[in-house]
Amino acid sequence: MDSDHLNIPDIHFEVSFLEVQAHxxxxxxxxxNLSQPYVDLKMPVWSPGSYLIREYAxxxxxxxxxxxxxxxxxxxxxxKNTWRIPSEALDRIEVIYSVYGFEVSVRTNFFDSDHAFIVxxxxxxxxxxxxxxxxxxxxxxxxxxxxISTGLEEIEKDTFYAPNFDVLYDTPIEVGNQDIWKxxxxxxxxxxxxxxGGSYDKQRLTEDITRIVEEETRIxxxxxxxxxxxxxxxxxxxGGGLEHLNSTVLxxxxxxxxxxxxxxxxxxxxxxxxFHLWNVKRLRxxxxxxxxxxxxxxxxxxxxxEGFTSYYDNLIIKRCGFYDEKEYLALLAxxxxxxxxxxxxxxxxxxxxSFDTWIKYYRPDENSINSSISYYxxxxxxxxxxxxxxxxxxxxxxxxDDIIREAYEEFxxxxxxxxxxxEFRSLAExxxxxxLDDIFDAAHHxxxxxxxxxxxxxxxxxxxxxxxxxxxxxxxxxxxVDGLISVTSVEKNSGAYDAGLNVRDELIAINNVRLDVKxxxxxxxxxxxxxxxxxxxxxxRDGMIREIPVQIRKNKKKSFEIKPLKERTFLQELLGKxxxx
Numbered sequence: 001m002d003s004d005h006l007n008i009p010d011i012h013f014e015v016s017f018l019e020v021q022a023h024x025x026x027x028x029x030x031x032x033n034l035s036q037p038y039v040d041l042k043m044p045v046w047s048p049g050s051y052l053i054r055e056y057a058x059x060x061x062x063x064x065x066x067x068x069x070x071x072x073x074x075x076x077x078x079x080k081n082t083w084r085i086p087s088e089a090l091d092r093i094e095v096i097y098s099v100y101g102f103e104v105s106v107r108t109n110f111f112d113s114d115h116a117f118i119v120x121x122x123x124x125x126x127x128x129x130x131x132x133x134x135x136x137x138x139x140x141x142x143x144x145x146x147x148i149s150t151g152l153e154e155i156e157k158d159t160f161y162a163p164n165f166d167v168l169y170d171t172p173i174e175v176g177n178q179d180i181w182k183x184x185x186x187x188x189x190x191x192x193x194x195x196x197g198g199s200y201d202k203q204r205l206t207e208d209i210t211r212i213v214e215e216e217t218r219i220x221x222x223x224x225x226x227x228x229x230x231x232x233x234x235x236x237x238x239g240g241g242l243e244h245l246n247s248t249v250l251x252x253x254x255x256x257x258x259x260x261x262x263x264x265x266x267x268x269x270x271x272x273x274x275f276h277l278w279n280v281k282r283l284r285x286x287x288x289x290x291x292x293x294x295x296x297x298x299x300x301x302x303x304x305x306e307g308f309t310s311y312y313d314n315l316i317i318k319r320c321g322f323y324d325e326k327e328y329l330a331l332l333a334x335x336x337x338x339x340x341x342x343x344x345x346x347x348x349x350x351x352x353x354s355f356d357t358w359i360k361y362y363r364p365d366e367n368s369i370n371s372s373i374s375y376y377x378x379x380x381x382x383x384x385x386x387x388x389x390x391x392x393x394x395x396x397x398x399x400x401d402d403i404i405r406e407a408y409e410e411f412x413x414x415x416x417x418x419x420x421x422x423e424f425r426s427l428a429e430x431x432x433x434x435x436l437d438d439i440f441d442a443a444h445h446x447x448x449x450x451x452x453x454x455x456x457x458x459x460x461x462x463x464x465x466x467x468x469x470x471x472x473x474x475x476x477x478x479x480x481v482d483g484l485i486s487v488t489s490v491e492k493n494s495g496a497y498d499a500g501l502n503v504r505d506e507l508i509a510i511n512n513v514r515l516d517v518k519x520x521x522x523x524x525x526x527x528x529x530x531x532x533x534x535x536x537x538x539x540x541r542d543g544m545i546r547e548i549p550v551q552i553r554k555n556k557k558k559s560f561e562i563k564p565l566k567e568r569t570f571l572q573e574l575l576g577k578x579x580x581x
Contacts, residue, residue, distance in 0.1 A: 009033050009127055011135040017142045017175075021113040023102040024061075029125055032092040040128035041095065043081045044121040044293035048170060049242050049280070050107040052362035053296065056122035057081040059109070063097040081294065082128070099123050104235065106242040106249040115145070115176030115195055117233065117249075121293070126165045131290070135162050139175060149174040149193035151229045151247035166290065170245045170281075174231045181206070185213035189227045196234035198254035205257075211320040212271045219312075219401050220278045220408055228277075230270065241269050243276030264322050272313035279312075280305045283408045286418035301421055302354035303443050307379010308404065310335070311387070318580075325580055329460075329562040332384060335377040336462065336560045340448070343370045343492035350378040351444040366503040370492040379443075385454040386428075386439050388579060392457040393434040395571075396578040403428045458579045459565050459572030466559040472526055473555035474535070476501060485515055485522075495551035502541060505548075509538040526552065 010032040017025055031039065043057045057080055065073040065085045073093060075085045087093055101109025101122070110117045127133075137160045139148050150173040152160035162168035179194040183206045190213065194200060209230070217223045229247035234254035241250045250269055256262035280288065285301035311332075318328040339345050353361065353375040360372045387400040407427055411419045425440050442449050455461050475494020476487050485507045490497050507515055507522070515521050525535060529552045537548045565572065 007033070007035060008133050009039075009130060011127070011133065012138070013124060013135060014138045014140060015118070015123075016140040017111070017116060017145075019098070020111050020116055020142065023111045024098045024100055025109075025111055025116060025118070025123075026096065026098050027123060029095040029097075030092065031095070031127070034087045034091055034093065037086065037088040039085045039087045039093065040078070041083045041085065041125040042128050042294065043125050044169060045081055045295070046293065047107050047119060047121040047242070048288070048291055049244070049276075050362070051296075051302075051357040053358065054108070054122070055080065056119075059100040059122065061098045061100060063095070065093055065095045068092045068094070083125075095125070104233075104238075104251075106233075106240050106251055115174065115178065117195075117231075118173040118175065120171060120173070121169045124165075124168060126293075131165045131293075134164060135168060136160065137162065137168070137173075139173070141175065145176050147176060147178055147180060147193075149178055149180060149191060149229055149231055151227065151244065167245065169293070171247060172231065172244060172249050178231075183210065185210040186217040186223045188213070188223050188225050191227070191229045193229065193231045194234060195232065196254055198232075198234040198252070198257060200234075200257040208267055208320070208322070209270055212267065212274060212316060215316050215319055216271070216275055216278075219316075219405065221405050224277060224282060228274075239269075241273040243273045243280060245281055246277075248273035248276075264317060267320075267322055268313045268317050271316045272309055275309045275312050275316070276305075278408055278412075279309050279404065282412040283404065284418045286420060288418060296358045298355055298358070300351035300355050300444070302357060303350035303375045303379035303382065304421070304424065306376045307350065307381075308383050308400075310376045310380040311383035328580075332380070333462065333560040333562045335380045335384075336451070337558065338377045339373050339381060340560070341557050342373055344368065344372045345378070345448070346446055348372045349444055349446050350375050350382060350442075353378065366489050369489060381451075382439055382443055382449075385449060385451065386436065388454045388458050389434070389436065389439065390428070390432045391575055391579055393432045396575055398431055399578065403431055406431060455562065456565065457572070457575065459568035459576035460562055461565055462560050462562045464558045465561055466555075466557060469555065470531075471555040471557075472529055472531060472552050473557075474501075474522070474526060474550060474552065478507065478522070495553045499548050499550040501537065501539070501548055501550055504541075506540040507537060508540060508545075510535050512536070512538075 012030045014028040015025055043060065045053050045055055063083060065075045067073060067090055073085055075083050078084045085093060099109060101111045104110055107119060109119050109122045137152065139158045141158060148158060150160060151171045152162055155161045174193055174195060176195065180191060181202055182189060182191050192205065225246045227246060230250065231247065232250045232252055234252050237253050238251035241248060250273065252266055253262065256266060284305065285299045287297050287299035291297055314323065314328055314331045317323050348371065353373050361374065390403065391399050407424060410427060411417060425436060429436050451462050473494065475491040475496040477489045478485050479488045487501060487503050487505045487507065490501055490503060509515060510521060510525055513521055531552060531554055533552045534549045535552060537550055539546060539548060
């Protein structure tokens with residue numbers, strides 16, 4: 001229906017690149033069909049999928065508003081991300097502003113003379129209380145640029161349509177001369193857009209991504225898209241990814257495709273972000289949509305969203321034949337190593353990590369190892385236990401695949417809403433025919449499950465191969481800059497921690513022996529010390545010299561392996577094959 005009949009504003013954006021070499025783009029926003037005394041234009045302060053207040057409005061400059069005749073309309077900035085424009089007796093206004101973008105990440109704008117990566121939450125304004133109205137976006141290509149990659153619908157040449165701002169804000173735009181190719185997988189058109197060159201093999205990537213797409217579509221039962229875009233930014237050294245409704249943005253190293261390990265890591269990243277099409281973008285906690293773009297959107301459920309996805313990404317790569325069982329189990333064991341070797345695992349639960357992601361996960365500091373964990377890794381650990389328990393409880397008739405498919409059909413396809421965690425738990429317990437309180441409760445409390453009680457059900461065990469290790473440690477990490485050796489972290493319960501050695505302390509000497517710039521004395525002294533021995537550190541703290549005695553202690557770091565039990569019953573072996581299938 002035409003917006004005139006609904007008496008809602010008509011919005012059209014135009015993006016141009018006159019100063020792109022200096023990392024600016026210009027946005028013109030035309031707003032018609034106005035009928036209110038003023039318009040409040042707002043910019044989101046965060047991006048869905050990346051849970052940190054990023055204050056995107058800080059990069060908006062040269063903001064001005066006019067009527068259709070070019071007459072200046074005075075505006076007032078009434079909040080950090082809100083501009084108020086008087087519009088009484090006006091049917092249409094225009095707003096023009098510049099946006100600065102020069103941060104390399106999957107969640108921030110980056111503009112230069114080679115290309116423009118446009119993050120809509122960091123670029124486009126919406127009218128307060130009008131998130132649900134459509135908009136059009138015209139991209140005025142720079143002369144030397146020929147290509148646009150985005151999941152938005154193209155309605156005219158270089159002009160795109162968003163049915164509402166939730167869709168616009170969830171659909172990144174890549175502009176430049178990226179390498180593009182298309183292929184069909186699971187009945188969906190896929191577009192790969194490679195930015196920054198690279199050593200990739202298009203044919204191999206097409207075949208391998210197709211296998212991932214079809215396996216994930218099989219798990220979920222149907223694919224929600226007609227078209228999907230994979231934008232990859234290739235750097236000298238890069239990584240990371242961010243999911244979107246019908247696209248994803250990935251970071252990679254341009255020469256990593258030649259190395260089998262890093263190539264498989266890239267495929268695992270593709271599998272992770274593609275899995276989010278269902279898990280997060282559609283099957284989601286109630287808190288994750290509709291969004292409040294002005295403030296934090298709190299949920300304890302990211303251990304399910306990211307934890308499930310982190311469990312499945314490598315499992316899918318194994319199912320597709322890229323990892324063998326040994327490689328896959330090593331990757332799963334690594335989640336245990338990452339979490340259980342952080343003192344923070346005794347402080348923060350997976351659910352608390354999720355809730356506090358806004359203030360902790362995306363803002364790590366020198367004490368993060370002692371105070372927090374990642375809901376990605378801890379979530380993957382709990383998900384593995386959940387999958388195993390479901391398989392064992394149903395004698396292999398049902399696995400987690402079946403649970404999430406049923407949840408997707410129930411909450412998204414039928415009810416079209418997010419779920420409460422207790423609803424998800426109830427559905428899973430009904431299908432599994434057993435209580436899952438142990439795992440769901442463990443997500444909300446510090447402390448650890450008896451993991452072998454689960455692994456043994458399917459004929460496997462997790463073992464710490466460092467149990468009898470006699471390696472010693474100080475409990476610190478250091479960094480060397482301009483010949484100065486400084487402490488960068490101090491691990492809780494270590495000798496350095498209890499002695500009061502601090503981050504940013506400059507290490508000058510140990511036991512009256514001056515340290516050289518290669519830091520060899522520290523390693524030598526630790527290797528040749530005895531447990532309980534005291535090393536006397538001479539340090540400079542804020543320019544003041546002091547001596548600190550530090551006790552050498554046994555390194556309690558664990559190194560986990562997951563492997564088949566030496567003796568397995570027929571049932572354990574059968575269930576193990578189902579788990580690994």
